[in-house]
Amino acid sequence: MKPSFLATCGLxxxxxxAVPSGVSANDGIDIQPVTSPGGITAWLVEDDxxxxxxxxxxxxxxxxxxxxxxxxLAYFLSGMLDEGAGDLDSQAFQQRLADQSIRMSFxxxxxxxxxxxxTLSENREDAFxxxxxxxxxxxxxxxxxxxxxxxxxxxxxQDNEDPGDIAGxxxxxxxxxxxxxxxxxxxxxxxxxxIVADDLEDxxxxxxxxxxxxxxxxxxxxxxxxxxxxxxxxxxxxxxADLPDVAEATPVEEPLVEVVERNIPQSVIRFGHEGIRxxxxxxxxxxxxxxxxGGGGFGSRLMEEVREERGLVYSVFSSLQPMEQxxxxxxxxxxxxxxxxxxxxxxxxxxxxxxxxxxxxxELEEAKTYLTGSYPLGFDSNTGIANRLLSIQQDDLGIDYxxxxxxxxxxxxxxxxxxxxxxxxxPDRLVxxxxxxxxxxxxxxx
Numbered sequence: 307m308k309p310s311f312l313a314t315c316g317l318x319x320x321x322x323x324a325v326p327s328g329v330s331a332n333d334g335i336d337i338q339p340v341t342s343p344g345g346i347t348a349w350l351v352e353d354d355x356x357x358x359x360x361x362x363x364x365x366x367x368x369x370x371x372x373x374x375x376x377x378x379l380a381y382f383l384s385g386m387l388d389e390g391a392g393d394l395d396s397q398a399f400q401q402r403l404a405d406q407s408i409r410m411s412f413x414x415x416x417x418x419x420x421x422x423x424x425t426l427s428e429n430r431e432d433a434f435x436x437x438x439x440x441x442x443x444x445x446x447x448x449x450x451x452x453x454x455x456x457x458x459x460x461x462x463x464q465d466n467e468d469p470g471d472i473a474g475x476x477x478x479x480x481x482x483x484x485x486x487x488x489x490x491x492x493x494x495x496x497x498x499x500x501i502v503a504d505d506l507e508d509x510x511x512x513x514x515x516x517x518x519x520x521x522x523x524x525x526x527x528x529x530x531x532x533x534x535x536x537x538x539x540x541x542x543x544x545x546x547a548d549l550p551d552v553a554e555a556t557p558v559e560e561p562l563v564e565v566v567e568r569n570i571p572q573s574v575i576r577f578g579h580e581g582i583r584x585x586x587x588x589x590x591x592x593x594x595x596x597x598x599x600g601g602g603g604f605g606s607r608l609m610e611e612v613r614e615e616r617g618l619v620y621s622v623f624s625s626l627q628p629m630e631q632x633x634x635x636x637x638x639x640x641x642x643x644x645x646x647x648x649x650x651x652x653x654x655x656x657x658x659x660x661x662x663x664x665x666x667x668x669e670l671e672e673a674k675t676y677l678t679g680s681y682p683l684g685f686d687s688n689t690g691i692a693n694r695l696l697s698i699q700q701d702d703l704g705i706d707y708x709x710x711x712x713x714x715x716x717x718x719x720x721x722x723x724x725x726x727x728x729x730x731x732x733p734d735r736l737v738x739x740x741x742x743x744x745x746x747x748x749x750x751x752x
Contacts, residue, residue, distance in 0.1 A: 335685070335708050337695065340529045342536040348521035349695050349705060350532055353688075357427040359525040360688035362696040364420040366518035370486040370552045370631070376501055378493015380414035380513070382458060383506050387412050387421075389450035391439035396450040399436070408433045410440065416487060417552075417630040418700060419513060424689060427526040430535075438539045441514055446503035455498060462492050469574040469741045473638070476566050477576040477739040481557045487629065515547035516540060522695035524688040555632030559735055563750045566741045573646035573742035574638070577653060579735040581626050581633035584701045591718045591726040593626055597673045598665045598723075599656070599731075600624030600637055605672065607656050612639065618649045628701075635730060647746030654733045661731040664724030678712040 338350045372379045388403070388410050390396040403410060409424040410433075421441070425433035465471040475490055482488030492498070519540060523532055557580040582592055593601075600608035600623050608622045624637035641649045665673070685691050698707045740747050 335691070337705055337708065338529055339705060340523075340532050340536070342533040342541070344537040344541045346516060346519065346521070346536040346540050348523055348532060348536055349699065350527070350529055351522075351524040351691055351695070352526075352528060353524065354526045356688075357526050358688055359423075359425055359427060359430060359433075359523065359527050360692045361423045361521065361523045362420065362689070362692040363422075363519065363521040364418045364696060364700060365513055365515065365547070366418060366520075366630075366700075367513050367547060367549045368415045368418045369491040370416045371513075371549045372486065372493070375497060376493075376505055377489050377497040378458065378491070379497075379501055379505055379509055380419055381492050382454065382498065382501050383509055383513075384412040384414040384419065385454040385458065386446055386451065386506055387440045387444050389454065390445035390447050391436075392443045392445075394439070395445065395447060399439075402432070402436060406432055408436065410437060412440075414491060416491060420696075422689075430527065430531075434535045434539050438542075441510075441540070442542050444506075444510065446506050448503075451503060451506075455501070458492060458498055459495055462490070462495055462498070465490070465492070469568060469570055469572070469640075470638075472566055472568070473574045473576045473739050473741040476564060476741070477578070477636075477737065480562060480564055480739060481578075481580075481634065481737055482555055482632075483558070485555050485631075486552060487555050487632065511544065512548040515544045517545060518547050519543075520696055520699040522692045522699065524692045524695070552631050555629070557632060557634065558737060561735055561750075562737045563747065564737075564739045565744060565747055565749045566739065567743065568741050570742050571643065572640050573643050573649075573740050573744040573747070574640045575646065575649060575653075576636070576638045576739045577650070577736055578624070578634055578636040579732060579737055581635040582628065582730060583630075583633045584628040584703075586628075586633075588726045588729065589626075589628070590714045591722045592730050594670065594673050594677065594715065594718055595660065595665060595723055595727045595730065596624055596626045596635070597677060598669045599660050601626070602673060602676055605676070607660065607669075608637070608639075608653065611656050612649060612652050616648075616652060618645050618652065622653070643743045644745045646740055646742065646744030650738055650740070650747060654736060657731050657733040657736065660727050661733065662728070664727040665720070667720050670718070670720055670723055674715055674718070677715050681712060 335351055339347060340350045341347045369380045388399060390399050394402065406429040408429060411422045413420045423433055423437050479488045582589060598607060600606045608624060612618050612622045619639045619641045622639035627634050627636050639649055684694050
């Protein structure tokens with residue numbers, strides 16, 4: 307007897323959390339480059355010990371390519387692709403997915419449009435058939451289109467009331483101004499309200515192109531079968547994309563402070579300045595410096611100095627965020643309104659200290675241990691492996707990066723770290739956004 311929908315969902319969830327046999331980032335992963343007869347390439351990690359297939363894929367180009375008057379278009383498209391396709395209306399399409407516990411989802415980011423497919427092996431053919439329909443023949447019917455529009459407008463409204471989202475969006479707008487990176491991925495109410503079915507179909511045709519396609523597949527499928535399914539699923543897409551070029555991002559260089567007044571008891575803080583791109587030769591040492599500064603959790607300097615030593619915040623972080631047309635060093639914290647000025651000043655001091663002195667030998671060795679030891683945790687499931695492999699493809703790091711990555715970490719010297727810390731951290735260019743009623747913090751002019 308066929309298992310019930312809930313039972314099958316439980317089985318899928320269990321399998322998604324399972325560790326594939328013989329797959330370890332420490333021991334090396336057998337990644338096969340697979341190219342279909344039609345020239346579509348994917349990376350495959352084959353493992354038949356669990357009856358599950360996970361595929362992650364993406365197209366280069368995302369929300370940054372949205373027209374100014376249609377901001378949010380890519381995000382809107384991501385919400386519509388599983389709302390009916392081919393002969394199946396929204397309800398029928400969703401029912402087909404549910405009947406076979408097929409998981410399909412899409413997401414628009416600034417520089418990429420991503421998709422995900424997860425299925426039990428026995429439902430493989432139907433799963434890939436439904437995906438092919440979703441990306442080549444979505445319906446964009448009126449009822450689901452208006453329902454998804456309402457959902458997005460509600461999301462935007464909620465974001466506009468959430469202090470963290472307000473701070474993040476205001477900081478990006480201050481940093482990038484009129485550049486597409488400065489606007490919300492979800493768009494604005496006035497732009498989302500104007501999007502129609504023809505806009506969505508036009509973007510689908512221009513964005514979904516084989517030349518900009520990256521694919522990672524993990525699980526119970528062999529190379530020959532995958533070759534066939536690649537052509538059947540993606541082979542009808544256009545060969546080349548027809549998207550506008552996204553201009554080079556030019557973040558502000560002078561220090562700025564922006565206060566967004568909100569009647570809330572806490573001040574939510576976002577801070578940072580221009581960073582580096584992923585293909586920069588200094589990215590690995592920069593990544594390690596940031597881990598020591600604020601990206602390494604409770605062992606980081608910001609956590610020690612801002613939380614542990616002074617009790618100013620519950621959490622504080624920093625991160626390197628490379629993008630296709632630029633990069634940022636970005637961080638955040640939240641504190642009581644009356645301690646906002648002190649928090650900002652301590653953060654600034656720690657940035658200055660890192661820029662001037664760099665990390666210590668002990669900090670660097672601890673960072674190496676943490677970063678090399680934690681890396682395999684991202685390979686603990688089929689979906690985790692597929693996500694990692696897709697990210698590596700998007701960053702153009704090479705199919706052997708998984709097996710080289712920890713050696714790159716270990717090769718960073720203290721001199722490298724000190725030099726790069728001085729290069730990438732500049733407290734004199736710090737851009738700060740505070741949402742709340744911060745005492746002792748005032749906006750500066752732009």
